Every structure is written in structure tokens, then in C-alpha cells.
Amino acid sequence: MAVDYSLYLVTDSTTAILKKRDLIETVRAAVEGGVTIVQYRDKTSDTAELIRIARELHKVTKEHGVPFLINDRIDVALAMGAEGVHVGQTDMELATARKILGEKAIIGVSCNSIDEARKAAKGGATYLGIGTMFATQTKQNIKSIIGTAGTKDILASLSAMDEKVATVAIGGINASNAQRVLYQSKATFKGLDGVAVVSAIIGAEDPKEAASELRDFIGKPPAFAQFQGDKKTRDVTGLRQAIPIIVRKLGEDGPLCHNMTNLVVQNFAANVALSIGASPIMSNNGGEAADIAKLGGALVINMGTVTPEGLSNYSQALRAYNTEGGPVLFDPVGAGATQLRRNAVKILMAGGYFDIIKGNEGEIRTVSGESGIQQRGVDSGTSTSTPTEKALLVKKLAARERNVVLMTGVTDYLSDGERTFAIRNGHEYLGTITGSGCTLGTTIAAFAAVHLTDKLLAALSGILMYEIAAERAAARPDVQGPGTFVPAFLDELYAIRKSTAGGDDKWLDGAKVDEVKDL
Numbered sequence: 149m150a151v152d153y154s155l156y157l158v159t160d161s162t163t164a165i166l167k168k169r170d171l172i173e174t175v176r177a178a179v180e181g182g183v184t185i186v187q188y189r190d191k192t193s194d195t196a197e198l199i200r201i202a203r204e205l206h207k208v209t210k211e212h213g214v215p216f217l218i219n220d221r222i223d224v225a226l227a228m229g230a231e232g233v234h235v236g237q238t239d240m241e242l243a244t245a246r247k248i249l250g251e252k253a254i255i256g257v258s259c260n261s262i263d264e265a266r267k268a269a270k271g272g273a274t275y276l277g278i279g280t281m282f283a284t285q286t287k288q289n290i291k292s293i294i295g296t297a298g299t300k301d302i303l304a305s306l307s308a309m310d311e312k313v314a315t316v317a318i319g320g321i322n323a324s325n326a327q328r329v330l331y332q333s334k335a336t337f338k339g340l341d342g343v344a345v346v347s348a349i350i351g352a353e354d355p356k357e358a359a360s361e362l363r364d365f366i367g368k369p370p371a372f373a374q375f376q377g378d379k380k381t382r383d384v385t386g387l388r389q390a391i392p393i394i395v396r397k398l399g400e401d402g403p404l405c406h407n408m409t410n411l412v413v414q415n416f417a418a419n420v421a422l423s424i425g426a427s428p429i430m431s432n433n434g435g436e437a438a439d440i441a442k443l444g445g446a447l448v449i450n451m452g453t454v455t456p457e458g459l460s461n462y463s464q465a466l467r468a469y470n471t472e473g474g475p476v477l478f479d480p481v482g483a484g485a486t487q488l489r490r491n492a493v494k495i496l497m498a499g500g501y502f503d504i505i506k507g508n509e510g511e512i513r514t515v516s517g518e519s520g521i522q523q524r525g526v527d528s529g530t531s532t533s534t535p536t537e538k539a540l541l542v543k544k545l546a547a548r549e550r551n552v553v554l555m556t557g558v559t560d561y562l563s564d565g566e567r568t569f570a571i572r573n574g575h576e577y578l579g580t581i582t583g584s585g586c587t588l589g590t591t592i593a594a595f596a597a598v599h600l601t602d603k604l605l606a607a608l609s610g611i612l613m614y615e616i617a618a619e620r621a622a623a624r625p626d627v628q629g630p631g632t633f634v635p636a637f638l639d640e641l642y643a644i645r646k647s648t649a650g651g652d653d654k655w656l657d658g659a660k661v662d663e664v665k666d667l
Contacts, residue, residue, distance in 0.1 A: 151215055151254060152184040153275060153342035155363050156316045157349055158219070159205075161190050165351045171201065176208045178349050181359025184342070187234050187256075189219035202228045215254055222248055232256070234277060237264060242271040258318075260292055262305045268313070269306060275314035277344060278302055281329060282320030282498055284347070293319070295498055296332035297517070297548050299340070307338035314341040322348035323361050324467055327370035328501050332550050342366070371473030372501055373550075375600035382567045384661050391609045392653040394599045399425035399645050403597035404445025405590055408432050408465060409479075410452030413583030416634075417448075420587040423641035424613065426594035434464030441465075441472040446597035448589050449502075450479040454492045466500035475596035475603065478502040479589040483514035490514060503596060503603050505545070506554040506589050509538065516545045535559065535570070539664040543568045552603045554592070556585060560611060561664070564604040568667060571608070572660040573615035575622040577637075580630040588614050608661070616658050617641045 157178050161171055175186060186209050188202050202216075202224055209216040217232045218225040222245055225233045232254025235245055245255055256275045257268040265276055278299050280292045294302075299317055306313065317329050321343045333340050343366060352358035381387060405426045407417050414430045421428035429440065441447070447469045449462050469476045483493045493515055496502075505515060509531050533541070539561045546553040547565030555561045560571040578584040592610035599606040620643075621627060621636035644655050 151274070151314070153314050153316050154366055155183050155359065156185045156187070156318075156342050156344040157183040157359075158187045158189050158318070158344055158346045160346050160350045161193070165347050167351070172204050172208065174350060174355050175205055177354075177356035178359045179208060179212045179214050181349075181356035182363030183214065183349070183359050185215045185217070187217040187219055187344075188230075189234075191220075195221075195224065198224045199227050202230065206230060217254060217256065225249070232274065234258070242268060242273055246272055256316075259302065260294060262302050265302045265306055266309065269309055269311045272311075273313055275316060275341070276302075276306075277316055277318050278340075279317055279344075280319030281317045282325070284320045293498075296329060299329075299333040300335050300548060303333060303338045303340070304335035307335055316340060316342040316344045318344035318346075321345050323358070323365055324471075325500075326362055327365050327368075328470065330366060331370050331373055332501065334550070370470065370501070372470055372475070372503060374473060381602070381605075382663055384569070384663060387605055387608060388656055388659060388661070390605060391612065391656060392648050394595060394606065394609045395613060395645065395648040395653075397598045398595060399649050401598050402427050403594055404429060404440070404443050405594045405597065406431065406437070406440050406445055406447045406465075407450065407590055408434075408462060409448060409450035409586055412452070413450075413586045416583045417587045417590045419638055420614075420641065421590050421594060423638045423645065424591055424594060425645050426590075426597075428590070432458065432461055434461030434468075437461075437465035437468040438471075441468040441474050444472075444474065444597070446475045446477065446593040448477045448479065448586075448593045449496070450481060450586050450589060451483065451489065451492060451496070452481045452586070454489055459492055459495055462496060463499040466496065466502075470500045473600075475503040475593060475600065475606075476501070477504040477506060477589050477593040477596065478515075479586060480505070480507050480511045480515055481586070483507065483511040502549070502551055504552045504554065504592060504607055505549070506556065506585075506592065508556050508585070509533065512541065512545065512553065512555045516541060516548075531557075536664075536667070539563070539568050539570065540667050543664075543667050552607050554607060554611070556588070560615075562604065562607060562611065567604060568664040569608065570662050570664050571611055571615070572662075573612060573619060573658065575615075575618040577622050577627075577630055577633040578615075578618050581634055612656065612659050612661070613641065613644055616655055617644055619658060620644075620655070 206216045215231040218230045219234050220239045234256040236258040254274045257273045258277045259265040326343050349358045405421045407430050418428040542553045542555045542561040543563040546563040552564045562569045591614045592607045595606040595610035617640040620640045627636045
């Protein structure tokens, strides 16, 4: 029979999750709320008790036409007539389970790697439980946490096989991240068939409402992905022609740009935002992010200062903007400088979706998961990569995260995983003042707020306005060095904004942009 894996419930009878509620009634409420398949998991009860409870649960699921599986215990499944079982890597072998239960039985297998997934698929598994997606109370071993990126790699490998197998993700999935898991885990030719949840339903005060909410969420794309437009425009001339329109729109709309950044650059970032026509708010308090996000702007998370309280605020704001669909730019400042910062990157990347990631080469390599990256503070360090290698890294990271990635440097590399561009604008004075990278993030985020349908084009617009303004400022006779550069730079940003509003876009004649092909 066809099985709907979209909302897969795994039970938990422990007091910490179930509390004092009745498991049978909790599952009944969950099924009524929209759960499509149930797995009974109980590692402590004796065999007779397992069979008794399983029979009661099966009565509930049969009433609603929902398949019922037993975790691990094939003997229990046979005794009470379950539709199938789920086995782990250390449980009974798949071939043995299939021989005992027969060809029609649903048999799921837990998988944590490509090798495990391919072996199970070839062995005839009905579906795979892929994870652990995120850390949970029962799964704190970071080696088993593969996230959306690891899940995507597994799905990509499975898509190339002749054997077709269903897949569900498991581990820390709830209403706040289920849509993102489905969206970011999707490989080119294969996506997840569902998400498996435990405490998000079993531990909920109202399991039926929790299940209903999850079922609704997984049936539609996340808010941040609802504005995806035609991304096929890759001709530099065509993109250039669209930029003045976006610059004018930014000046007309005055989008809110919410900056969560360090105190050193807040004033400069606010002045840059005002110069380009945005409306800045400098707030590191995650508690007010939900209200600010409803105002329709963009968020910049600048990881300049890393503290436990700061991480909590960043994560809270990230969730708020993801819920509203407002674009979020992540600037992982000094990501490879210390272990604390590398850990902070992992926490934030697991905590939500970033529409744009901006950083220097060392920071982007750290975000991509490369080991051995050691930055000297916020500096990227000496690069040994070729231009092609840099462009390919940016493209792969953007494709993996399904977002836009910018690697800054003498040559900037920008990609959305499909289109990749090299940008050779800017001036060396930008590297001699505090916060130039941070305020580039502010600029790009403001542009993303007014052009949601193509965030690569939005980012390109912001980069060119920012870097060409720097070139124009540095060329002025009144600019003698970094001290006189900053006010001139703000003036030139404002001048570009005003001239573009009046129909003059000659400043774009200085754009040095090339598509990077054949990656």
C-alpha cells in the first residue's frame, strides 16, 4: 500500500517527555491532528507490556488508516500484527527482518551516512530514517548530527541509485524548523518524504493542535522561500539594467534594516544605511525581534562579539525573521579565529535559514565546514586558493544552503548556487577603516529587503553601489587617507542614491562584473 510519510510520529513514554499523560490518548489526539504514520518506541517495558500497549495503539491507528510500526522488537510486531518495524544500525539485520516479516511489511532503517543509506536501500528497506538532524535531549553526540547539509548529501547519493526508497528526517524537528528542514535538505532530484517528530507532539500540551500545526507547515514552503522568482537571468548586461530600478526602490521605500552588531560599528552602519535610503535600527535584543520582523525589513547578524547571551539573542531574532519571511544576512566575523567562534557558527547555522552569507575567504571556508581554518582575528589570512577554487567554494556552499553566498576580497565572488559572478570593484581604503565589511552587510541586507524575488541581484546591487562609492570617494582631491575617506564615502553613497533617483545611472559604467562559467 502507498504510505504517507509526511508527518511521522515516534512515541516516547518517558516521564520527561510524556509527563503523566496517557500514551494511548496522546497518540489518538496526534492521529486526529494529522499524523500519517506512527512508530511505537519503548526501550524499558517488558515484552508482555509492550504487546499490550502496542495492541491498544494499533486500534487507534487502524481507525484512521494510519500505518503502525514497532521500534526494533520484531517479535512484538509479529505478536500484535503491526504493519512493520523500524530498526537501527545495531538492531537485527535488514535481510533477517525482511525474511521474518515478509515482502509486504514496512521496514525502516536508521541511517547517518551515505554508506549506511545506500546499503539499506540496496537491501530492500521501505524507507530510511535519516539523522540526527539536530541535537536533542537524547541525542547530544555531535558526531551523529548531520544537519540539512549531511541529509542533502545522502539524498543526492540516493537519487543516483536504481533502488527507490522513501526518506524521513529525524532529530530535534519541530514546528519552528520543519519547513526549513524540508527546504534546505532537498537535493536536485530527491527531497525528503517527511519529517519524524517526537517531543514536538508527544510532549505538547495539546498533541492534536501540535500535529495539526505541523501538518499545515509541512504542506507549504517556508515564508522565506515564498518570494523566489525567475533566477535564470545571468547576463551581466541584463542584471546591470535592473540595478538602477532596485536602487530607486530602496530610496523610495526606506526599508528597515535591523542590525545586530558590535558597538564599534553601530554608528557607522547606521550612517551607511541612512545614506543609501534605508532606515536603521540597532538592537541586539532578541526579545523585540518578533515585533521588528513584522515591519517588513531585513536583519543583519554580525558575529562580532560572541557571548552565550549574544548567541541566544541572535537565534531568537533569526527565528523571528524566518517566521515572517524577512531576509537575514549572516556575517560570521572571525569565524575561524577560535573554537568558540567555530562552535557559534554551527549553532547559528543549525538554528535557522540565512538568505545571504557574507564573509572573507577564511570565514566562508569555516562556514562551509572545512577543518584546520585558523584566522588571525577577523583577517582572512594568506590565501593559497586559485580564483576558480574560490568561485567553486562559493557556488557549492550556496547550492548546499539554497541561498546566496558572498566571499569578499580583492575580487569578490557571489553565487546563488546556479549563477556565479566575480566583482572587481572597491578600494584599498575600505580595508583601513573599522567596520567596512560590516557595513557592506548592512547595505546588502537593505537591498534584499526591497528585492525579495532575486536575492543575488539584490546583493549585486548593494555590492556595486557600495564599492563604486568607495572608488569615487577615494578619487576625490579632498581625500588624503582613511580619516578623510569615511565622510567622503558617505557623501558618495548619498550622491549615487540621489543621481539614480533622478534617472542618472552613469555611476554603473564603472562596474567590473563577470560571470564565472564552467565551474
